[in-house]
Amino acid sequence: MRAVLISTYDLGHQPLGLASPAAYLERRGWQVRCFDTSAGTPDPQALAAADLVGFFLPMHTATRLAVPWIKRVKALNPRARLAAYGLYSQLNQEYLQELGVHWFAPPPLSKSADYPVPQRQGLKPLDQYAHLHVLGQQRTVGYTEGSHGCKHLCRHCPVVPVYQGQFRITPVEAVMADIRQQVAAGAQHITFGDPDFFNGPGHARRLVEALQAEFPQLTYDVTIKIEHLLRHRELLPVLRATGCSFITSAVESLDDAVLEKLAKGHTRADFLEAVALVRQEGLTLAPTFIAFTPWTTRSSYREFLETIRALDLIENVAPVQLALRLLITQGSRLLELPDIERVRGDFHPPSLLYRWQHEDPEMDSLAARLMKLVAQPGTRTEIFAKVWEQVFHEPLDLIPRSAIPYMDEPWYC
Numbered sequence: 001m002r003a004v005l006i007s008t009y010d011l012g013h014q015p016l017g018l019a020s021p022a023a024y025l026e027r028r029g030w031q032v033r034c035f036d037t038s039a040g041t042p043d044p045q046a047l048a049a050a051d052l053v054g055f056f057l058p059m060h061t062a063t064r065l066a067v068p069w070i071k072r073v074k075a076l077n078p079r080a081r082l083a084a085y086g087l088y089s090q091l092n093q094e095y096l097q098e099l100g101v102h103w104f105a106p107p108p109l110s111k112s113a114d115y116p117v118p119q120r121q122g123l124k125p126l127d128q129y130a131h132l133h134v135l136g137q138q139r140t141v142g143y144t145e146g147s148h149g150c151k152h153l154c155r156h157c158p159v160v161p162v163y164q165g166q167f168r169i170t171p172v173e174a175v176m177a178d179i180r181q182q183v184a185a186g187a188q189h190i191t192f193g194d195p196d197f198f199n200g201p202g203h204a205r206r207l208v209e210a211l212q213a214e215f216p217q218l219t220y221d222v223t224i225k226i227e228h229l230l231r232h233r234e235l236l237p238v239l240r241a242t243g244c245s246f247i248t249s250a251v252e253s254l255d256d257a258v259l260e261k262l263a264k265g266h267t268r269a270d271f272l273e274a275v276a277l278v279r280q281e282g283l284t285l286a287p288t289f290i291a292f293t294p295w296t297t298r299s300s301y302r303e304f305l306e307t308i309r310a311l312d313l314i315e316n317v318a319p320v321q322l323a324l325r326l327l328i329t330q331g332s333r334l335l336e337l338p339d340i341e342r343v344r345g346d347f348h349p350p351s352l353l354y355r356w357q358h359e360d361p362e363m364d365s366l367a368a369r370l371m372k373l374v375a376q377p378g379t380r381t382e383i384f385a386k387v388w389e390q391v392f393h394e395p396l397d398l399i400p401r402s403a404i405p406y407m408d409e410p411w412y413c
Contacts, residue, residue, distance in 0.1 A: 001029070004050040006073075007036045008065035010058060012130030012409025013143035013191060016178075017056035017086055019118030027116055037069065039124040048077050055101070057086040059158070060327060063352055067099065074100045088352070090162045091330045095349045107149065107162050115174035118144075120181060130409035132189045132219070134245060139219070141407070142187030144178045146170055146207050150195040152225065153333065155263045156252070156290065159195050161331030169203045172210050183215055189245065190220040191407075198228035198235070205238055212242035221286075221405075223248040226266035229274045236281040245405040246284040249274070254307055258295050261337060275311055284404045286316055292325040292367040294343045294358055298391075301366070305388055309396075315404050319374035319383040325367050328354040366391070379403070 003025050007015040018034040025032050033050075035042035047053065053073050057063045070082065084096050085105035093104050131138040147170060149163035179190055190211070197204050204222075211218060222239070224247050229236070239247070253259050254268050266274075271287075278285040291304065308317055326334075330347065334340050335354070344356040358364045373386055381398050388396040 001051050002031045002046075002049055003033070003052040003054065004042065004046055005032065005034045005054045005056065006042060006066070006069060007034075007038070007056040007062070008069065009038050009062040010036075010056070010143075011193075012038075012407065013141070013193070014120065014123050014126055014129050014182075015056060016118060016143055016145060016193070017058055018123060019120045019178075020116075021054065021056075021085070022119040022122070023116035024114075026119055032119070032122070034119075034122045036124060037065070039128055042069075044076065047073055047080075050077060050080050052081050052083060053077070054083040054085060054105075055089070057084055057088040057092075059086075059088060060329065060352060062086070063088040063092060067350075070096070070099050070101065087158045087162050088329075091158060092352055094330075095352070098349075107166075115170060117174075117177045117181065120185070126182065126186050130407050132221075132245065132405060132407055133403065134219075134405040135402075138408075139188040140186045141189045141191055142179065142182030142185075143191045143193055144175055144182070145193045146172075146175050146197065146203065147194045147200055149199075151199050152196070152265060153263060154250075154265070155261065155333035155336070156326065156328075157195075158329055158332075160333060161329075167199050169200050172203070172206050175207060176210055176214065179211065179215070179218075183218065188218065190218060192220060192222045194223065196225050196228060197222035198224050198232050201228075201232045201235055205235060208238065208242040208244070216243075219243045219245045219405075221246050221248065221407075223250070225249060226251060226264075226270050226274045229278065230266075230270060233277055236278065236283060240282050244283060246286045247278065248286045248288060251287040252290045253293070254304055255295070255300055258293060261295065261339065262290075263333070272311075275313070284316065285313075286318070286404070286406070287313065287321070289317070289321045290324055290326050291322055291370075292358075292363065294326070294339055294356060296358070296363060297360070298363065298366070301363075302391055305384075305391060308384075309388075314384045314398065315380050315401050317380070317384075318406065319378075319380060319387075322384070322387050323367060323370040323374045325371075326356070328356060 005018045007018050022032045033046045055066045082101045083103040084101045127140050149167040150159045151167045153160050328334050344354045347354050381400050385396045
């Protein structure tokens with residue numbers, strides 16, 4: 001039996017979502033080919049000969065990019081069984097069935113000890129993916145996950161409708177086996193892609209201590225909620241000592257009323273405390289935001305920019321984070337809110353979203369203008385200054401600072 005697995009976009013990482021199922025399938029006797037369309041074009045002969053074609057759909061962008069490929073495979077090989085897996089396969093099952101997808105993999109919630117080493121040999125080399133930039137140098141980046149699912153129920157998060165607050169860890173030795181093969185392939189830095197690295201703080205500590213013991217030269221980055229940074233602050237020195245380059249945290253908003261609607265579990269004051277705490281521990285925080293929501297006003301957006309400037313976070317925030325707009329997916333807990341009911345339209349299958357319009361059309365116009373602006377080339381400081389001028393209608397003179405460690409693939413869904 002021949003299988004082809006396809007990824008269309010995975011934040012610039014070599015897709016674990018191809019390597020892991022490939023290992024499972026090969027163990028069961030399948031011949032597997034993996035193709036990442038962000039790094040090359042699938043072999044038409046392999047697609048035509050496949051008995052099974054699986055699409056890895058971990059995020060919104062990946063799913064939209066997969067739609068034309070599903071149609072191509074359907075036309076090229078109508079006998080093949082089509083499968084979809086990943087968060088957005090569950091969220092968009094009805095639409096994908098209409099396109100001809102036959103089977104949808106459930107989320108991996110089993111406590112089974114069956115963890116084959118991900119099969120990465122058929123993927124593009126790591127140096128063809130995103131790099132870490134630090135102190136004027138580039139580092140080749142690997143990617144793995146120490147857990148899946150999440151304990152929390154943030155209203156806007158696509159993990160929530162699929163996992164419903166459930167969370168599972170991957171044994172330390174299984175994660176380390178994957179890291180070893182990536183280091184052998186040239187990885188100098190590892191991104192841990194867990195929805196929240198401190199969902200299991202004890203497991204996280206064991207993992208990074210094992211990493212540092214075996215590969216003391218390796219650096220890494222993680223994603224951690226603001227509330228977990230505060231609750232588990234005793235672990236921040238452990239992160240620093242074991243090579244953590246930066247911590248991504250989905251702050252989303254600096255407005256307490258919006259944070260409550262999103263059920264984020266932290267406040268503006270918590271964010272300010274976390275910024276100070278992380279700096280005190282000698283670590284770098286990379287906050288992400290949903291800059292434009294139905295509750296964003298021109299005044300609140302101005303205050304958002306002023307706060308980033310006042311906290312000296314301009315270099316910490318990727319430009320795209322200054323312009324992202326709230327996404328409302330199928331199954332989103334945002335649909336529980338009367339505020340959302342007032343502004344949203346019907347679900348739009350081609351965009352995989354419920355479209356919504358701000359009650360102030362100028363806010364939608366501003367979001368569109370800024371999204372074009374942040375896509376332009378320039379340093380973070382230069383682009384922030386352009387955004388500031390667009391919003392405040394006055395120039396902003398900023399002294400360029402040394403850039404913090406950052407990936408050359410921006411973080412967005």
